[in-house]
Amino acid sequence: xxxxxxxxxxxxxxxxxxxxxxxxxxxxxxxxxxxxxxxxxxxxxxxxxxxxxxxxxxxxxxxxxxxxxxxxxxxxxxxxxxxxxxxxxxxxxxxxxxxxxxxxxxxxxx
Amino acid sequence: xxxxxxxxxxxxxxxxxxxxxxxxxxxxxxxxxxxxxxxxxxxxxxxxxxxxxxxxxxxxxxxxxxxxxxxxxxxxxxxxxxxxxxxxxxxxxxxxxxxxxxxxxxxxxx
Numbered sequence: 001x002x003x004x005x006x007x008x009x010x011x012x013x014x015x016x017x018x019x020x021x022x023x024x025x026x027x028x029x030x031x032x033x034x035x036x037x038x039x040x041x042x043x044x045x046x047x048x049x050x051x052x053x054x055x056x057x058x059x060x061x062x063x064x065x066x067x068x069x070x071x072x073x074x075x076x077x078x079x080x081x082x083x084x085x086x087x088x089x090x091x092x093x094x095x096x097x098x099x100x101x102x103x104x105x106x107x108x109x110x
Numbered sequence: 111x112x113x114x115x116x117x118x119x120x121x122x123x124x125x126x127x128x129x130x131x132x133x134x135x136x137x138x139x140x141x142x143x144x145x146x147x148x149x150x151x152x153x154x155x156x157x158x159x160x161x162x163x164x165x166x167x168x169x170x171x172x173x174x175x176x177x178x179x180x181x182x183x184x185x186x187x188x189x190x191x192x193x194x195x196x197x198x199x200x201x202x203x204x205x206x207x208x209x210x211x212x213x214x215x216x217x218x219x220x
Contacts, residue, residue: 008131015196018118028203085131086189089138092139093138
């Protein structure tokens, strides 16, 4: 179940750390090795391992092992689900204001 | 600075718990008292207090105190920033596939 509570919990938690977002930003430009994905983050290898594990557990990234090389790539669906959830709340909230505005316009017109 | 690292950290962390998302879903329909926002979550008052504090700290919700009533409402900007960040990564990632597809089409055409 892709839209489940636990899936959204994991996706949002995965995106709540700047190093993990930096890795996602790198992978948005294309698949990368662990070394490439970690480049420029300035954190230790064990820390990168933990961050990658959290991103993988949330299904935000996938890892394919080819011999000695671990290739990481982004998964679009959990990201879509997360931004979709936010956008639905925003749409409801904005419609709220449209209704108030329409009411005020109508009153003004009378 | 609205697009800062700490702001996105807070917004994503705030959305990573089902009870906090339930509160946001309630507030997306309009401002509410603490009691109204907490209705149906099935968690204790101290737990609600903690969840609200986290949502407020992340600036996802605002609280206005009117006498004894605390009115909660949603803030659109941090939600926009969070979904905007996700959508930028998705757009980059999807463009990646468009480029590959265009290349394959071009090869096929030769």
